[in-house]
Amino acid sequence: MIQKRLSLANADSTLSLNISDVKNDISDASDTNLLSLTGRIETKLENDDIYVEGNYSDSVINTYLASLSQQANFDVSEISIINSKGIIANSSNPAIVGFNMNQGSGAQATEFYDAFFAYHETSYVQSYRPISLNSSTYMKYAAKTAPNGGFVQVGYDAERFQKDVDSVVENITVNRHVGSEGSILIANSAKVLKSQPKGHSDTNLSETGLILDTATEKESTRFTATVYGESSYVMEMETPSPKSFTLLEVKKLPDSGLYLHYAKK
16 A cells, blocks of 8 residues: 555656646747747847937837838737836837836736846746736836846737747657657647657647546546546646646556646636
8 A cells, every 4th residue: 555655656756847847848938939039029129220319200119110020021910119217218109108007916917127226137038928018917027238228028819829838838748768668759639649749740649549638527537538648646736827728647557657748627
């Protein structure tokens, strides 16, 4: 009995650790993508002399930022220029111009204010979350320092962030293994595999033999299922996504031969 409990505890630990690793990899890749994009946008603003005082009127700059955000090589939901006092001076969304980023301790916007004006960071990225301006609106933001003494902030709304997560997930596990024989798969809400070691994406999850009942399975709680004909442990965990991807990891019993991560919207 003690050995069985230890075995189950070890299985839980292994499942949780590996599934967390994949979740973190997806989050880190998304952070890197947005920071890189923000850096390219900030460089574009410098090259176009947007920061030179008196070059353009505020309305012209706002229109410029709106046009820039829609360009295919950028494709973001929002671009804002924050001045040296922490005020949004210009934005692709003129409705937020004049907003003070210092909203008090713990506020979403204040994280950026503190990052650049208190801790003198050169870049900062935030998780997808409700924004200070409207708690019912979710955004993912990144920012880079700017020559005006403030910073440029670039954001994804839910649709754009989902697009980014989808691109990160695509084939992310092609060259990834767990143990000597383990493998990781990810499927979307339609139960279509988007990533697996052999690289054969866009096939149906049902080919693994896994039947899921996501209405009854609880996050981070182990349960059993049959995958590729083998009795297996399964555990699920949500990934950072506006449509709440859920990772399900499967460990073959009684050894560690098979692992599977299943992501659903």
